[in-house]
Amino acid sequence: KLEADTIIEVDNKSLTHRPDLWGHYGIAREFATAYEEKLENPYDEKWEKNLEEKFTNVDSPIKPIVDKDSSCKAYFGLSVDGVKVGKSPAWMINRLEACGLRSINNIVDISNYVMLELGMPLHIFDRDTILNNTIHIKRIGSESTFKTLDEIDRALVASDTVICDSEKPLVIGGIMGGLNSGVT
Helix, strand or coil, rough: CCCCCCCCCCCCHCCCCHHHHCCHHHHHHHHHHHHCCCCCCCCHHHHHHHHHHHCCCCCCCCCEEEEECCCCCCCCCCCCCCCCCCCCCCHHHCCCCCCCCCCCCCHHHHHHHHHHHHHHCCCCCCHCCHHHHEEEECCCCCCEEEEEECCCEEECCCEEEEEEECCCCCEEECCCEEEEHHHC
């Protein structure tokens, strides 16, 4: 039951100075401008208002701390209760595979889908695995190794930015999550 699809491959490796073009939406905006076409913006005021209506005044269960000497400009989190991990719908699996990613589960796939759409790195955590309810964004401070989600040991240098709980690194900032922080 696959639908016909067109894949346009854009080699944007030379556009590292244009983070607005790192995601599908940015590329679509660029094409719309170049071809003088209207771009549909799903993130309009109605979308924003709908999202804001879901916010509460309850304190976040996780406290983020961003060190000024890290390479992190901003860190945003959203805490959601009642999540059920399962298989993603076929349409999402197909779209991710068309972009060269493999499906993991519905939660991880949502994060990868949004990352590809907006070009913004993100990582989803199981909240109950974050020690002392703290997310700390900082430079790692010393050379070390870190096993990423793809089960490869990565060599880190002292100036690398990592996202940690109160005891250990969970993510290489903006790069890839750690095997120890994958969604289960």
